[in-house]
Amino acid sequence: MSLQGKHVAILGIGRSGRAAASLALREGASVSAWDQVGPSAFIGLAKEVEVHAFTDAAAGEQCVCDLLIVSPGIDTYGPLVAAFSKQAGQVIGEVEFAARYYHGKIIGITGTNGKTTTTDIVSKILSHAGLGGPACGNYGVPLAEIVMQPNHPEAIALELSSFQLETIHQLRPDVAVWLNFAADHMDRYTSLEIYRAAKMRIFENQSEADVAIVRKGENLPQPKARVIEFSTEHASTFWFSDGHTIYRDGNAWMNMEQHTHLRGMHNAENAMAACAACEMLGIPAATIGQALLGYSPLAHRCELIRTLDGVEYLNDSKATNLHALESALRSQTKPVVLIAGGKDKGLDYRELVPLLQSKVIAAVTFGQIARPLAEVFRSATACDAVSTLADAVPLARSLAPSGATVLLSPGTSSFDQFSGYEQRGNHFRDLVNQLI
Numbered sequence: 001m002s003l004q005g006k007h008v009a010i011l012g013i014g015r016s017g018r019a020a021a022s023l024a025l026r027e028g029a030s031v032s033a034w035d036q037v038g039p040s041a042f043i044g045l046a047k048e049v050e051v052h053a054f055t056d057a058a059a060g061e062q063c064v065c066d067l068l069i070v071s072p073g074i075d076t077y078g079p080l081v082a083a084f085s086k087q088a089g090q091v092i093g094e095v096e097f098a099a100r101y102y103h104g105k106i107i108g109i110t111g112t113n114g115k116t117t118t119t120d121i122v123s124k125i126l127s128h129a130g131l132g133g134p135a136c137g138n139y140g141v142p143l144a145e146i147v148m149q150p151n152h153p154e155a156i157a158l159e160l161s162s163f164q165l166e167t168i169h170q171l172r173p174d175v176a177v178w179l180n181f182a183a184d185h186m187d188r189y190t191s192l193e194i195y196r197a198a199k200m201r202i203f204e205n206q207s208e209a210d211v212a213i214v215r216k217g218e219n220l221p222q223p224k225a226r227v228i229e230f231s232t233e234h235a236s237t238f239w240f241s242d243g244h245t246i247y248r249d250g251n252a253w254m255n256m257e258q259h260t261h262l263r264g265m266h267n268a269e270n271a272m273a274a275c276a277a278c279e280m281l282g283i284p285a286a287t288i289g290q291a292l293l294g295y296s297p298l299a300h301r302c303e304l305i306r307t308l309d310g311v312e313y314l315n316d317s318k319a320t321n322l323h324a325l326e327s328a329l330r331s332q333t334k335p336v337v338l339i340a341g342g343k344d345k346g347l348d349y350r351e352l353v354p355l356l357q358s359k360v361i362a363a364v365t366f367g368q369i370a371r372p373l374a375e376v377f378r379s380a381t382a383c384d385a386v387s388t389l390a391d392a393v394p395l396a397r398s399l400a401p402s403g404a405t406v407l408l409s410p411g412t413s414s415f416d417q418f419s420g421y422e423q424r425g426n427h428f429r430d431l432v433n434q435l436i
Contacts, residue, residue, distance in 0.1 A: 001100045003029035009063055010034065010049075011084055012071020013041055016094040019144035020069045021049055023098060026148065034063070034084070060084035069097050072138070072163035075188055093167030095160065098143035100170065105131075105155040107277045108171075110202045111179025113327045114270045115139070115159050117297055118179060121274035122157035128291035129283045131155040138164060155281060162198040163188075172205035175277045177213040178220065179269065182323045211280040213273050228280065230272040232265045239276050241268035243333040246275070254289055261296040261304045263314060263405075264331030300425035302328060302407075305432045310402030313432045316409040317425030322347050325411030329359045332407065336360045337400040339392045339408045340377075341367040342424070343416040349376045352411075356380035362399040364392045368416035388417065389424065393431040406432075 008024040010017045013035040024031045025048055032050040035041060039053045052059060060083030068088035070081055076091075085091050099106070107126075109119050116139045123140070126133020132153020136143045139159040146156060158173065181196060189195040203212060203223040210225040216234050230239035240247045243265045246254045256262045262271055275288050297303055300317040307313070316328045325340065329352075338360045356363070356377060363383040365373040374385035382399075386392050389408075396406045414424040 001027075003027040003067070006030070006066040007032070007064070008067045008069060009065035009084065009088065010069050011055075011060075011081065012074050013037070013045070014071055014073065016142040016144065017069070017071050018045065019142035019148070020094040020097055021045060023101065023144045023148055024067075024069075025049070027101070029067075032063070032065070034059070036080075056080070057083035061086055063087060065089065067092065067097075069094055070167055072161060072167075076163070076166045090169075091167065092169060093164050095137055095143050095158070095164045096168045096171050098147045101147045102143065102152060102156070104152055105175075105281055106158050106171075106173045107155065107175045107177065107281070108137075108158045108160050108173030108202055109177040109179070109273075109277075110160045110162070110165065110199050111177070112182040112199075113324060114179045114266055114273075115161070117267065117301055118177060118270040118274050119157045119159040120298055121271055121292070121295065122277055124295060125274060125278040125283065125288050125291040126153075126155050126157060126281075129278070129287050131281070131283075133157055135159065137161075160202055162195055165201040166198050168201055168204070170205060172207075173202065173210065175211045175213060175280050176202045176206060176223075176225065177273050177277050178202065178215065178218060179273055180215055180327075181218065182327075211277075213276045213280070215269060215273070228276050230269060230276055232268055239272040241265070241272055243268050243331070246272060248275075248285060253285070254292065259289075260292055260294065263304055263312065264302055264328070265333065266327050266331035267297060267302060268331075300421055302331065302409075303425070303429075305429050308397075308432075308435055310404075311397070311400045312405045314405055314407045314409075315425045315428050315432075316407060317414070317421045317428060319409040319411055320413045320421055322349065322352070322411055325409045326352060326355060328407060328409040329355050332359055332405055335401070335404040337396045337404055337406045338363040338377075339366065339389070339396050339406065339428075340411045341365040341370050341373055341392075342410045342412040342414045342418075343367065344369040344372070345412050347412060349373060349411065352376075353380045361401075361404065362396075364396050364399070366392045367410075369412060373411075389427055390431060393428065393435070397435060 008029040066089040123135040206225040212225040216229040216231040231237040303315040370385040377383040418424040
């Protein structure tokens with residue numbers, strides 16, 4: 001793809017936009033950068049980049065370019081992109097753009113939940129196998145930054161959000177991973193079908209020579225690629241787990257609790273998907289197993305903090321919506337004392353009641369939503385409402401018998417009491433480590 005003498009317009013000047021601008025300059029293009037923010041946000045761009053602050057649709061209609069690269073944070077189907085597209089030769093995203101200059105193997109990962117953990121595991125395995133394997137895309141660094149390196153890694157772990165998949169044309173993962181699908185991002189998509197169609201584009205350019213790693217029961221159209229399934233429900237699949245042991249081809253292959261810090265059914269699914277994907281690149285199963293020894297999940301994603309008096313404490317502060325809370329609960333194999341709450345976002349938690357009845361022996365709610373959330377939860381289990389997370393942790397401890405799990409999975413955002421889910425999760429970690 002030659003950009004000599006071409007004009008590339010970058011819409012959205014976050015990290016991925018900056019990386020795309022640098023790559024376009026390297027390839028000989030003239031580059032302009034456009035964003036709705038003020039001039040200070042453009043500081044640090046190469047002097048060759050033409051800067052357009054406080055941009056709007058009217059300015060977009062005047063922009064003539066050969067290639068428009070759109071940030072995933074900007075609605076592909078919104079009025080701003082529509083305006084810029086009028087005189088653009090082609091509209092793509094940074095991932096699609098950078099992939100045209102990357103010639104190694106790609107493991108692409110998508111799904112509503114678990115993408116980042118799976119991408120991180122794939123990255124660890126690829127690195128252990130000597131293939132490089134940096135995490136990039138929606139998690140890690142922009143792919144364009146990888147492409148700009150003097151020596152490209154032989155393989156990459158590429159997390160792909162639905163927003164990024166909207167703007168692909170040629171991107172073809174050698175191995176495409178589909179973890180799961182649930183309603184999300186309905187503030188951006190007008191229907192669940194449109195959201196699903198965006199995610200399914202991960203398979204669009206694959207051929208019979210490629211591989212699709214798919215959770216059994218997802219009811220996807222048959223991809224062109226060879227399909228490998230994983231499951232926590234169907235023991236006949238090549239990769240199966242009961243939430244404790246991972247089985248490969250019917251044989252016990254790894255005990256997650258003895259060999260890793262991963263916990264729960266959903267992390268078993270993430271691990272199986274990652275292992276299956278890496279094996280399809282020719283990495284031996286033994287090497288994959290070695291890479292996972294001692295592996296800890298990313299912070300705030302069902303992160304095991306400690307085991308005290310036979311009770312595990314899990315930090316799932318990243319669960320900032322109803323679907324993430326549901327996923328965390330479904331994954332648990334031990335009785336749960338649930339800590340939930342935070343900002344009141346007007347969500348309807350009544351659909352959780354059957355799951356609470358089957359998984360949760362007691363609950364503690366906190367924050368702005370504590371009392372209304374407790375009213376819902378009490379129809380399924382014993383529940384106490386408190387003011388703060390500092391009040392919730394010792395109370396949860398007193399309710400948890402040996403063999404149980406205390407799970408912080410708030411199910412909503414943290415902005416009533418914290419700056420973000422990270423601060424909330426860090427506070428929970430500190431509180432748990434102070435227990436004696």
